[in-house]
Amino acid sequence: MGNINNDDTIEFDVLKNKKDLTKAILSEVYKALKEKGYNPVDQLVGYLISGDPTYITNYNGARALVRKLERDEILEEVLKSYLDVK
Template sequence: MSVADETMMFKKVDDEPMTAEQVLTRVYESMKEKGYNPINQIVGYLISGDPTYITSYNNARTDIRRLERDDLIEELVKEYVKAKQL
């Protein structure tokens, strides 16, 4: 059996699961490093779904698209409510 007959598996290195917190933190820091207002840009993305609100610097655009927007919003609301209850 030659190599051409075998099924090859390919796994991207950056396919490691990330939590919403990790995604938002990495994206926030990348936006800040590039001189953008991270809050405005992330809100723009969450409202519109347009990934061009997020810089591609440090793979931030790829990172934010790992999770569905509604999952990110849900996590933000949970954390906000949790913080308000303290």
């Protein structure tokens, strides 16, 4: 085990972690939808508009994963990414 210097401070960035988590979850959900033969963008849009989780496959736990995020948070991160804003 390496030496740990207790004087060092680890910075926790809530916004960066939220963005990273959202991206990771959406990537996994996209992959699962694609593997099952669905159009991932259409299915995700259907879910985001309606709130109906049945738009997302249960395959590889995708439905449970996407439900870990609030739909408004997903939309916020997607818009920020699309508009290239922080």
